[in-house]
Amino acid sequence: MSRLILFTPLLVFGLGGIYLLRVFLDSSNSGPVYDNLLPELIGFCLEGFFLIGLFSLIQRRRERERKEELRLSLRGALRDILSHIDIGLLGENAEPSDSRALQEDNRVVAELIVKLAENPLTLVHMAKLKSVAQRNLTTIHDLIPVAAQLSADHIRWWLAITDSVRQLCDATDSAAVSLSLHHFLANLGEFDGLEL
Numbered sequence: 012m013s014r015l016i017l018f019t020p021l022l023v024f025g026l027g028g029i030y031l032l033r034v035f036l037d038s039s040n041s042g043p044v045y046d047n048l049l050p051e052l053i054g055f056c057l058e059g060f061f062l063i064g065l066f067s068l069i070q071r072r073r074e075r076e077r078k079e080e081l082r083l084s085l086r087g088a089l090r091d092i093l094s095h096i097d098i099g100l101l102g103e104n105a106e107p108s109d110s111r112a113l114q115e116d117n118r119v120v121a122e123l124i125v126k127l128a129e130n131p132l133t134l135v136h137m138a139k140l141k142s143v144a145q146r147n148l149t150t151i152h153d154l155i156p157v158a159a160q161l162s163a164d165h166i167r168w169w170l171a172i173t174d175s176v177r178q179l180c181d182a183t184d185s186a187a188v189s190l191s192l193h194h195f196l197a198n199l200g201e202f203d204g205l206e207l
Contacts, residue, residue, distance in 0.1 A: 020063050028056030078207040081157055083115065085169065088150050089199065090114045092176070093123070095143045096192070099136030100126040117203040124196050127189075137188045144179040151176055161207065168202035 031053045093113045100123065101107060112119055132140065151173050158169035175198055178191035 021060060021067075024056045024060040024063065028053055028060060031056060075207060078161055081160055082165075082207065085154055085158060086114050086203075088147065088154055089172070091143055091147055092140070092195070093119065095136070095140045096123055096127070096132075096196075099132045099140065100130060102130075117200075120196055120200045120203060124193075124200065127192065127196065131189060132192070134185060137185055140192070141179060141182060141188060144176050148173075148176050148180055162205065164205050165202065168198055168205065171198040172202060 031049060035049045035053060090110060090113050094107070094110065097108045097113065097119075108119055155166065155169060155173065159166045172195060175191050175195035179188060179195060182188040182191055
């Protein structure tokens with residue numbers, strides 16, 4: 012609907028300008044209206060077309076940047092949990108992922124899912140992860156309105172992420188921790204895959 016509202020004036024100004032230009036270029040028309048007023052109307056239509064187009068592009072760019080900032084703030088709230096998962100899955104002589112990559116790179120989640128399938132977390136890392144999840148659950152829950160500003164799909168997957176973190180907090184054995192962790196990473200992967 013918003014695109015229709017945006018493109019209607021563009022269409023009116025564009026078609027109006029083209030029609031007036033054709034009338035102006037028709038050599039059979041002459042007189043003060045055709046010589047003086049018609050070029051002014053053509054200029055008005057062209058200015059309107061370009062100004063509306065320019066302002067709409069600027070507005071869409073700002074909206075996209077704002078949504079990207081909101082998405083990054085949501086991902087930033089999960090960085091602590093992702094960092095502990097990453098550290099728990101490190102092999103010998105391996106370096107942990109960069110903090111910026113954990114927050115911004117969508118491929119990290121897919122890599123963590125593969126690593127988790129190949130090498131489950133130890134009980135010590137599960138206990139640390141559960142503690143981190145309990146510490147961050149309130150913040151993750153409080154960011155639901157931020158996810159709602161992105162789209163209905165974003166809020167749906169953010170609610171699923173919040174629920175999987177809550178399940179991780181409530182887990183009482185290693186199987187429940189592993190299951191909630193798989194759900195968390197799968198939900199986060201779906202969230203990352205959404206278009207802004």
